[in-house]
Amino acid sequence: MFFVVCAFIALMYSCASQSAIQGGPKDEKPPTLLNSKPINKSLNFNEKKIALNFDEFLQLKSVQQKFVMSPPIKENPQIINKGKSVIISFKDSLLPNTTYNLNFSDAIADLNEGNSINDFHFCFSTGSVIDSLMISGKVLNAITLKPEKNMFVMLYTDTLDSTPIKQVPYYIGKTNDNGDFK
Structure with a gap:
């Protein structure tokens, strides 16, 4: 009987294929x-908050360094991710x-693999129209x-040579890996 029980246990143990889960x-x-x-591209926006809802769990990568709002406001908005x-x-008017x-x-970016959305933009207007004028270009190193x-x-908005020292820019863009901006 002992032999039969041991054989049964050995048979049952060998049936299960043990391996890591593939996923x-x-x-x-x-x-x-x-x-x-x-x-x-909403019009007549007068709220203090914007919610962007995505299809998967997120992480924010260096958002304080990468985020640019144009035109800028005095106090940067708070940006957090929730799931x-x-x-x-917006703290400022x-x-x-x-x-x-x-x-x-x-x-x-997504939470698990860190896949980032490249050049993600969101636009809205506090008035009745979206200003569709656009400036785009490429920044190249003058030497190389x-x-x-x-x-x-x-x-x-001003054309004086001292404007960058005395005023905050009205619109700000940031170049991507190819030097392009818009």
């Missing part, structure tokens, strides 16, 4: 924006009849003629 293919897709409140959402809270562009660069990444490009 499927590696996630290589960045998060996708499902919806937002308000929607992108699958990014919440932007927004200008009336102004189009704002929020550029996150590649700061929004190679693209310059992470450079700020600023637009001022």
Whole structure:
């Protein structure tokens, strides 16, 4: 009887194939924006908060260094992630009849693999129209003629040569890895 029990246990143990769980293919897709409140390119925005809702859990990568708001406001908005959402809270008042562009660069990424959304922008207006005028270009190093990444490009309302020292820019852009801005 002892032999039969041992044989049964050995048979049952050998039936199970022991190996590590595979888990499927590696996630290589960045998060996708499902919806937002308000929607992108909203008009007559007068709230203190924006919620961006994505299809997967998120992390924010160096958001304080990568985030650019144009035109800038006196006090930077608070940006936090809550699960699958990014919440932007404005402490400062927004200008009336102004189009704002929020550029996150590649700061929004999925939690597990760290896949970033490249050049993520969100736009809204405090007035009844979105200012559709756009300036775009490329920044090159003057000596090497190679693209310059992470450079700020600023637009001022005044044309005096001392303006960059005395005024805050009205719009700010940041170049991507190819030196492009818009």
